[in-house]
Amino acid sequence: MFFVDTLEFEGLGNRSYLAGGPDAAVVVDPPRDVDQVIAAAARRGVRIAHVAETHVHNDYISGGLELARTTGARYLVPAGASVSFERTPVSDGDAIAVDEGLVLRAMATPGHTPHHTSYVLEEDGRSVAAFTGGSLLIGSVGRPDLVEPRLTERLARAQHASAHRLADSLDDEVRVLPTHGFGSFCSSSQAEGDATTIGAERKNNEALTTDVDTFVARLLAGLDDVPAYYAHMGPANTAGPAPVDLTPPRPADAEEIASRLAAGEWVVDLRNRVAFAEGHVAGSFNVEGEGKLATYLAWLIPWGKPVTLLASTPEQIAMAQRELTRVGIDRPAAAATGEPHAWIREGERAASFPRARFADLAEVRGRGEHVVVLDVRRDSERAAGYVEGSQHIPVHALHGRLGEVAPGVVWVHCAGGMRAAIAASLLDAAGREVVAVDDAFTAAGEAGLPVTGPVDTD
Template sequence: MGFADDHLIPLVDEGLGNSAYLVDLGDGRALAVDASRDLRALRAAADRRSLTVAFAADTHLHADFLSGAVQLAHDDGAAVLASAAGNRAFEHTALADGDETDLGGLTLRALATPGHTDEHLSFLLLDGTRELGVFTGGSLIVGSAARTDLLGADRAEELARAQYRSLRRLAELPDATAVWPTHGAGSFCSAPPGAERTTTIAAQKRANPLLAAPDQDTFVRKLLGSLGSYPAYFDRLGEANRRGPAVLRSAPTLPALSLDQVPHLIGEGAQIIDVRPVADFAAGHIPGAVSIPLRDQFATWLGWLLPDDTPLVFVANPDQDLAELTWQALKIGYERLAGHLDGGMDAWTADSGEQERIELLTADRIAGRPVLDIRQRAEHIAGHIPGAVHIELGDLTERSGEAPRRPVVACGHGERAMTAASLLQRTGHKDLAVLDGGPADWSKATGRPLEETA
C-alpha cells in the first residue's frame, strides 16, 4: 500500500504530555502504538475511519499511564506487540531486536533501544525497504531523551549510558525518517523537550543538544543534570503494566453519594477530593478536602499526592464532566472511586455542613507576608518572588513543618498553590492565603524584578 501522511493519526494527551498513535493500514485495520487505558480519543479516531485495531504495540512498560493494549486485545482482538524482555504476564507477541511483524503491506521492525527502561523497543515502520518513520517511545524525543532514573537512582547512570547508545543507533537511520515519540512537552518522563511533538532524524541531528554531545560522558552529565522530580505513582505503574491492567467490561460511572454517606465514608478513611475551580474552593470547602481542580493535569497531581488504595469521594460543580474525572483516575490505576457528593457544595451548605476557607489574594495585596513557592525546582530557579521559601508541591506533605507561618502560597497561576494550601490546612496551618496568579503577576503589580537562582 502507499503510505500517506494522513494514515498516521497522533492522539495527544495534553495533561500527561504524551502522544499515542493510530496508523490506518488501508484495509479497515489499524495499528495502535502506546495507547492509554483511556481509549476515548483513539476510539473516536478509529470510528471516523471505520477501523478495527488489529495490532497494539507498546514501546515500553509505561510508568505514567496504564496501557490500553490489553483492553484493545479484549475488545478488538488486537495482537499485542511488546518486548520479550518485559516479561509481561498476559498474552502478547514477544519481540526481540530485529523481529518484524507483517502489518499487511507495511512492516513493523523492533529495535532494541534501552535507556528509559531496560526492555525499551522502538518500532520502525517500513514500506518495503523504505523507512517511513520510527516510534521512539521514551528514547529519542524532540530536543532531548526521556529520563533514565525510573528504575532507581542507583541505575540512572547505567541506563543513561544505554540511552546514549540507543540515540546513536536511531541517528543512523536515514535523515528523512520521521520520528514519532510518545513522551513530549509536559511529560514528567522527559528531560526538558521542545514544543513540537514529532520530528525527523535530520532535524534532531541538527538541533538535539544530547545528540550534539561530543562523547558519552558529556551526554550522561547533560541528561542526568536535566532531570527533576516525578510523580510518586510512577513507581507503581511499570509493574501494573507488566501484570496487565484489568479489562473494563463497561463504561465506568461515578455513583452519586448522599449527604449521609459522605461523612460515613470519611469516617472509614475515605479522602475528599474537591475538583472545583480555585475560587470556588477558596470560598468554602468540606474540612479536610484536598483541592485538585479538574483540568488536563488532574491525573498527575492525583497520582502524585494521594495513595491508590484510599477510597476517593469527589466534590464537583454541576457543569463539570464526571466522565473526564473518572477516566483521568482510571488511566493511572486509581480504581477506588467511591463516588461524588450528590448536589455538590450547594447541598452541603444547605444542610448546614461545616466549611473551611482559604483567602485568595491578588499580587498587590501580599506585601508583608511570607511567600511559599511550591513550583518545580526548574520553575523556581528561572524566576521567583524575592525571599520566597521553596518546597515542591510533591514534597509538601512530608515537609509541611518547614512552611512559614501564615504563608501566601504561590505557583504559576493558582491551581497548584490551592492544592498546596489545602494540604497545609489539613496539617493544622492557619491563616493561609493563595496568590491569585503567579510570580509574573507579582512582578507586574509591584514593578519589581523576579529573583533568579544561579
Template sequence: MSFRTPGLGDQTYLLTHEGKGVLVDPQRDIGRFLDAAAGRGVELRFVLETHLHNDYVSGGEQAALRTGAELVLPAAAAAAYRHTPAFHLEDIHGGSGLILRPVHTPGHTPEHTSYLVLIDGEPVALFSGGSLLVASAGRPDLLGPERARTLARLQHISLRRLAALPPGVDLYPTHGEGSFCTATGAGKLTSTIGAERADNPMLAIDDPEELADTLLAVPMPIPAFYQYMGPANTLGVPPMPPVRVPELDRPAVGTHVVDIRPRRSQSRGMLPGSLGIELDDDFGSWTGWLLPYAEPLTLVAEPGQEVAEAVTQLAQIGIDTVRGVVRDLGEAATQTYELAELDAFVMRLAQPDAQLLDVRMPSEWEQARLVGAIERFLPDLFAHGVPAELDPQQPVFVACASGRRASIAAGLLAHKGYQPIVLTDAGVPDLVAALHKRDAA
C-alpha cells in the same frame, strides 16, 4: 492520527495503511482509540508497546483482546500476558507493503524498543516512545538511582542509533511536553530525524559520560504513583470499568475526599480535611501523587459539574476507587482560604513580616526566584509537612506558576490552621516582575 493526553504529556498514535491499523502506546481508556478506528473503517491489525510505561496503565492488552489485533511488546519486557515479542531488527510484516521494524533502544527503560515503519521498503516513520524525543530524550532515572547512570549511557547509544536513520523519517515520540518522563522540557509533539539531528541538544553530546552527566544533573521529581505503573503493565490490568459515580449526601465512610470544583468555589468553603484539586488536564496525576495510591475516594463537585473526566483520569493511572460524588456541602464547608489577583497580592506582600511560600518544583526556582520566599515543592509539602518557619498566626502568601498548585497547597494549609492567600491567575515570574516594578518606583 494522534491522540493527546495532556495531563500525562503523552501521545498515542493510530497508523493506517490500506484499511489496516497500527495502534501505538494506548492508555487504558481505549474506547477513544477504537471508536476512531471504527469511524474510519479501519481494522486494527497491530497494537505496539514501546516499553513498560512508568506514567500510566496501558490499554494495549485490552485493545488487542477486544479487536483481535496482534499485541507486540519488546521481547525483554517479559510481560505476563500473551503477546508477540519484538526482537531487534526482526521485521514484523503487516501485508500490503507494510513492515514494522523493531529497534532496541534501551535507556528510558532497559527493554525499550522503537518501531521503524517501512512502506514498500522505504522507511517513512519512527515511533520512538521514550527514547529520542523532540528536543529532548527520555529520562533514565525512573527505575531508581542505582541503574540511572547505566541507562543514561545506553540512552546515548540508542539516540545515535535512531539519529542514523534517513533525515526524512517522521518522528513520533510518546512522551512530550508536560511529561515527567522527559529528561528536559520537550518541544513540539512530532518532528523528523533530520530536524532532531540539527536541533536536539542531546544529539550534540558526543561522549556517553557527558550525556549521563547532563541527563542526571538536575533530578526531576518522580510522581509517587509511578512506582505502581511498571508492575501493573508487566502483570496486566483488567479493563477500565464503566464510569458510574453514585450521588451521595455525604462522603462515603473511610474515603479520602477530593474537591474538584473551581478554586473560587473551594476558597469559599471546603469540607475540613478535603484535598482541593480543581478539575483540569492533570487532575488524575496530582491526585495519584498526593494521596495514598488507589485508596477509596469521594469527589466533591459543583451541582451539574461533569465528573466522568475525573474518573477517567484516575483510571488511566489504575485508580478505580471512586465511591461517589457529593454536590451539596451545606454548612459543613468551613475550610476556607483567600484568592488574590496580582496587584492585590503585591500590595499585601508589603505588610511587615509577610510570609511567602513558593510551591513550584526545584527546576522552576532556578528560572525565577522570589527573594525571601520559603521554597517547598507541592508534593513535599504533603509528604514532609508544612515548613516550621511558617507562623500560623500570620497570613501565608502562596504562589506557583499559575495558581493551580498554590490553591492545592492552600487547602492543606487551611486544614492545618494557617491563613493562606493564593496568587491566582498569575505566576511567580509575573510576581517577580511586579515586585521589581514596585521597588523601582
C-alpha cells in the same frame, strides 16, 4: 497510502498512535481506556491487527493487553520485558506486516528502559515514521532514572547511543512520533512544538549535537523529582492491567461526604480554583479537573486511599474518572455534582480563602506585616530564582510536611496558580489561614518583591 492518527492525552502529557493502511492498523502505546482507540479505528474503517508497546510504562497503566484481548490483535511487547501474560515478544530487526506494503520494523533503543524498543513504519520499503516512545523525543529524550538508580548513568549513555542509531538509520524526512515529552514527567525536558522529523532532531536535539559525556552530565543534572505513583505503574503493567470500569460512581449526599471526611478519606473538588476559593466543603482538596488532575492527585494521595469526587456536572466526573483510571485510581468511592451548598450538611457553612496577586503580597510586605511566603514549585524551578525569605516545599511533598510550614498567614505560590491552589486547599483543610497567589511567577519581580536567582547548583 498509509495514515497515522495521533491520540493526545494532555493530562498525562503523552500520545498514542493509530497507524495503518486501508484495511488494517497498529496501535502504539495505547491508553488504559481503550474505547476511544476502538472508536478511532472504527472511524477509519480499519481492523486493529496489532498493538505495540515501546516499553513497560512507568507513568501510566497501559490498555494494550485489554485492547489486544478485545480486538484479537497480536500484542507486541519487547522481548526483554519481563511480563506475566501471553504476548508476542519482539526483538531488534523483527518485521511485522501491518497491511499490504506496510511493515512495522522493531529497533532496539535502550535508555528509557533497558528493553525499550522503537518501531519504524515502512511503506513499500521506505521508512516514513518512527514511533520512538521514550527514546528520541522532540528536542529531548526520555529520562533514564525510572528503572533502578544503579542503572541511571548506564541508561543515560544508552539513550545517547539509541538517539544516534535512529538518526544514523533514518532519512531526514522521517517523522518522529514519541509517546512522551508533552508534559509527561517521563521526559527529561518538555517538547517545544508538537511535530518533528529526524532531520530537525539532528539539528536541535542535544543527544545528537553533543558528545556523550557532556550529554550525560547535563541530562543527569537536569533530572527532577519522580512522581510517587510511578512506583505502582511498572508493576501493574508487568502483571497485566485489569479492564476498567467507567460506570458512574455511587452518588454521595452531604452526610456521606461528611462521614468520609471524618474517616480520613479524600474528598476532591474538581471545580476551577476560583470557584473553590470562594466556597467549598471544609476539609476537601482542590485539584482542577481541567489540567494535570491524574498526575497531581495520584502523586499526592496515599496509594489506595478512597477518594470521593465533587464537580459541577456528571460529565466532569466522568472525564475525571477516565483520567484517573490511567494512573490506577480505578473506582471513586462516591461522587456528587451540583453546587457546594448541596454538599454541606444543614447548619454548617462553606469554607473559603482569599486569592491574590504578587502585587498584593508586595503591598502587604511593604506595610511591614509578617506573612509566610510558601513556594511550592519543584526544585529545578526554585533554582532558577525565588522570592527572598520564602519557604520551599514542593506541592507533591506538602501533604506529608504540613507541620514544617512556618506559623502565620501563609501566602502560597507556584509558577502560575494551579499548584498554589492545590497547596492552599491542603493548608486550608489543615486549619491554616492561607492566601492563594494566583499569578505568574514573573510578576513577583515586576511587583517589586526581591527575587534571588538563578541559583548556582554546582
